[in-house]
Amino acid sequence: MGSRVEILNEGGFRSDGRRQFELRDMTIDLSQRGIADGSALITHGLTQVLVSVFGPREAKMRSQTIHDRANINVEVSVAAFSTGERRKRSRGDKRILEIASTIKSTFEPVVQTNLYPRSQIDVFVQVLQQDGGVLQACINGTTLALINSGIPMLDFVCAVTGGVHSTSPMLDLTLLEENDIPNVTVAMMPKTGKIALVTMETRLHVDRFKEIFRLVSDAGKVIHGEMKSAVLSRSTSLVTAMGSGPRTRGGDLEERDVDDQMNNY
Amino acid sequence: MDLDNEELLEEGGSRLTFPGETLTSSQAYMRGHGTYVDNEEVIASVAGTIERVNKLVTVRAIRTRYNPEVGDLVVGRITEVVQPRRWKVDANSRQDAVLMLSSVNLPGGVQRRKLESDELQMRNFFEEGDLLVAEVQAFFSDGAMSLHTRSLKYGKLRNGQLVAVPPILVRRLKSHFLTLPCGVDLILGLNGYIWVSKHVKESEQEGEEGFDAEAVYSNQNDDIDESTRTAISRVTNIIRVLSSHFIPMSDMLLLEAYEWTVDQEGNAKDLLQEDFGEALIASINTR
Numbered sequence: 001m002g003s004r005v006e007i008l009n010e011g012g013f014r015s016d017g018r019r020q021f022e023l024r025d026m027t028i029d030l031s032q033r034g035i036a037d038g039s040a041l042i043t044h045g046l047t048q049v050l051v052s053v054f055g056p057r058e059a060k061m062r063s064q065t066i067h068d069r070a071n072i073n074v075e076v077s078v079a080a081f082s083t084g085e086r087r088k089r090s091r092g093d094k095r096i097l098e099i100a101s102t103i104k105s106t107f108e109p110v111v112q113t114n115l116y117p118r119s120q121i122d123v124f125v126q127v128l129q130q131d132g133g134v135l136q137a138c139i140n141g142t143t144l145a146l147i148n149s150g151i152p153m154l155d156f157v158c159a160v161t162g163g164v165h166s167t168s169p170m171l172d173l174t175l176l177e178e179n180d181i182p183n184v185t186v187a188m189m190p191k192t193g194k195i196a197l198v199t200m201e202t203r204l205h206v207d208r209f210k211e212i213f214r215l216v217s218d219a220g221k222v223i224h225g226e227m228k229s230a231v232l233s234r235s236t237s238l239v240t241a242m243g244s245g246p247r248t249r250g251g252d253l254e255e256r257d258v259d260d261q262m263n264n265y
Numbered sequence: 266m267d268l269d270n271e272e273l274l275e276e277g278g279s280r281l282t283f284p285g286e287t288l289t290s291s292q293a294y295m296r297g298h299g300t301y302v303d304n305e306e307v308i309a310s311v312a313g314t315i316e317r318v319n320k321l322v323t324v325r326a327i328r329t330r331y332n333p334e335v336g337d338l339v340v341g342r343i344t345e346v347v348q349p350r351r352w353k354v355d356a357n358s359r360q361d362a363v364l365m366l367s368s369v370n371l372p373g374g375v376q377r378r379k380l381e382s383d384e385l386q387m388r389n390f391f392e393e394g395d396l397l398v399a400e401v402q403a404f405f406s407d408g409a410m411s412l413h414t415r416s417l418k419y420g421k422l423r424n425g426q427l428v429a430v431p432p433i434l435v436r437r438l439k440s441h442f443l444t445l446p447c448g449v450d451l452i453l454g455l456n457g458y459i460w461v462s463k464h465v466k467e468s469e470q471e472g473e474e475g476f477d478a479e480a481v482y483s484n485q486n487d488d489i490d491e492s493t494r495t496a497i498s499r500v501t502n503i504i505r506v507l508s509s510h511f512i513p514m515s516d517m518l519l520l521e522a523y524e525w526t527v528d529q530e531g532n533a534k535d536l537l538q539e540d541f542g543e544a545l546i547a548s549i550n551t552r
Binding site: 032035037038055056057058067070112116117118119147148149150151152153154155156189190191192228231232234235236238239241242 | 281283284285287299301303308310311312313314326327328329330344353355359360361407408409429433434509510511512513
């Protein structure tokens with residue numbers, strides 16, 4: 001291997017100072033952006049992705065409508081400034097199309113598309129910074145944006161990457177690690193423990209797979225906790241905002257009185 | 266995590282939930298919107314507040330597209346004129362709504378047969394991009410709504426501007442046609458589209474007997490004087506500020522906010538500055 005940086009040093013630290021199983025710092029911003037029905041800005045360390053969801057809405061192209069369920073349309077764009085080397089990727093780039101189709105096939109079974117026949121759900125993913133785990137950030141961001149837009153889903157989808165350096169497994173890889181060691185991205189649904197996606201671009205020894213897979217599934221639950229608390233705090237702030245203001249509160253009270261009276265009958 | 270019955274029984278309480286959370290495993294409850302059943306458990310599928318009516322458990326998403334109900338008043342925009350005999354209307358719902366030629370008032374009396382000539386000149390009534398106010402009449406089998414404008418209150422909109430807010434911020438009111446004393450009419454569409462326009466005096470409204478098709482389907486704005494224009498943009502900006510702070514609309518609130526902004530002697534556009542908007546919200550909350 002050509003890299004001078006040690007992936008895992010003798011003290012058990014990785015190149016960015018993390019331990020083997022430590023996840024990177026994660027921030028989530030669910031505030032309203034423009035006219036999107038739901039959006040999420042998510043960072044995993046230095047990887048940053050912005051996802052905007054529009055819909056369910058009337059399909060722009062009639063040929064794309066499906067008569068018994070909604071069509072999920074995913075478009076990914078990668079900012080030219082997102083990598084170390086400035087590089088403009090066209091929208092037709094095979095790599096980007098692959099990420100888009102992976103996201104689409106991950107979410108199709110999870111979103112309850114059958115509730116919205118003939119509609120279309122547009123998911124626009126913008127990769128703002130890349131430092132490994134782009135697919136993982138895209139999937140987590142899409143989950144949050146979909147939930148934020150009130151689209152019914154069976155469960156969260158939480159994605160984490162895992163890799164193995166000689167014999168020691170590691171979680172949430174940076175770009176440096178991702179380039180050097182075999183890695184796998186797993187998306188799981190924490191409630192049932194079902195797996196929505198397993199994808200690999202490198203070769204991984206089959207004996208190592210089981211261990212990594214188990215670790216990544218556990219890490220998914222940690223990510224789930226983070227996402228859950230972000231969603232709850234966003235909901236709480238919206239509900240409090242709606243309840244504030246003397247007029248509206250008065251109105252609610254009156255309504256409740258009426259309800260109580262109705263119950264008495 | 267199971268909700269015990271006491272928590273569920275708390276009617277009007279707003280407990281929050283998120284997709285994948287088990288609401289109850291008890292057989293006594295029925296699943297409503299925003300939930301699904303797996304393994305005999307009722308599980309939430311959206312993030313929002315849990316509501317219970319008798320045995321029915323529903324989860325209402327906080328931000329979502331408009332869910333139409335029959336009788337709702339909506340404001341929409343024509344997106345397409347489709348044959349045979351219908352318009353497609355964008356009403357912020359999950360599909361475009363349908364307005365049939367047979368559900369609009371035609372020139373020459375309310376009751377009359379639709380002629381072939383009406384069909385050919387549909388664009389004279391509504392064109393792509395036209396705004397209209399209508400009522401939800403019925404649903405098609407795929408869930409799309411059908412609208413009608415068979416009342417003198419409904420029809421094409423002019424003399425004002427549109428502002429879109431999240432649909433949950435427009436509550437059901439006795440009347441969705443408001444008139445503010447500053448010479449501004451408001452139409453609060455339940456789909457979150459709000460039309461702010463110049464006040465039209467009742468007597469000048471197109472009369473019952475002389476249904477004036479010319480005026481109803483006109484594309485020409487009336488003369489709007491400058492003070493009315495200012496008032497319209499002021500009200501629009503107030504609505505924008507309220508919606509960005511996620512505060513539900515009501516006539517009292519809008520009026521108070523309007524008076525406050527006039528007192529502050531700010532321009533209508535000042536409202537869009539963050540600090541001014543926040544001051545407005547603060548003043549509303551303290552009253």
